[in-house]
Amino acid sequence: MLVARDVEYRTCVAVLKRILFAMAEILIVYHSQTGNTKKLASTIASGVEETENAHAIFKHASDAAAQDIKDCDAIVICSPEYFGYMAGAVKDLFDRTYEELKDDAAVYKKPYCVVISAGNDGSFALAHIERICKGYRFKKVQHPIICKGPITQEILAKCFNLGMTLAEGVNAGIFVRAR
Ligand SMILES: Cc1cc2nc3c(=O)[nH]c(=O)nc-3n(C[C@H](O)[C@H](O)[C@H](O)COP(=O)(O)O)c2cc1C
Numbered sequence: 001m002l003v004a005r006d007v008e009y010r011t012c013v014a015v016l017k018r019i020l021f022a023m024a025e026i027l028i029v030y031h032s033q034t035g036n037t038k039k040l041a042s043t044i045a046s047g048v049e050e051t052e053n054a055h056a057i058f059k060h061a062s063d064a065a066a067q068d069i070k071d072c073d074a075i076v077i078c079s080p081e082y083f084g085y086m087a088g089a090v091k092d093l094f095d096r097t098y099e100e101l102k103d104d105a106a107v108y109k110k111p112y113c114v115v116i117s118a119g120n121d122g123s124f125a126l127a128h129i130e131r132i133c134k135g136y137r138f139k140k141v142q143h144p145i146i147c148k149g150p151i152t153q154e155i156l157a158k159c160f161n162l163g164m165t166l167a168e169g170v171n172a173g174i175f176v177r178a179r
Contacts, residue, residue, distance in 0.1 A: 024170035027072035031087035047163020054167030074111035081125035122146035
């Protein structure tokens with residue numbers, strides 16, 4: 001059962017981690033068949049790594065586990081849109097971790113955002129991911145990025161900035177739950 005005390009404890013741990021280890025950990029999970037989503041995800045990771053006192057944990061969705069989601073300070077979910085849905089590997093990550101995490105204070109209001117690579121749409125994959133994230137009670141802290149069609153320099157710049165913004169935000173404590 002999630003209580004305010006648990007959330008306060010988690011906030012304290014996060015702040016202490018910042019003070020003692022001074023390292024924001026941003027988990028970036030992705031799936032990619034032809035490399036587009038991986039390119040977006042790795043650019044986000046570069047933005048995180050460019051930030052002082054921040055570290056990107058870059059994982060294929062199949063290699064990520066509940067503990068990764070618990071341990072990170074923020075999570076970026078990167079998926080292609082396939083047949084109007086998220087990639088199977090991303091859905092599988094949710095399937096494998098939901099029961100364990102849904103009532104866990106360690107993920108309550110965990111900052112997250114979504115990045116989608118799509119041929120011409122992306123809105124369905126995004127909507128499904130965000131709906132599931134509500135179930136985890138994650139907190140959306142940045143607007144999603146949807147890349148439609150070929151990846152442009154503008155999209156890559158947005159991804160890089162997203163990584164930096166998340167890392168800076170975690171370090172500054174601005175994503176901490178408002179009471
Ligand atoms: C099996 C399959 C299904 C797809 N379905 C959609 C779709 O429903 N909507 C869309 O906008 N693009 C769709 N696409 C295009 C991909 O989303 C797009 O090429 C994306 O950049 C692929 O990312 P990846 O290189 O990381 O696999 C589909 C591609 C494949 C291979």
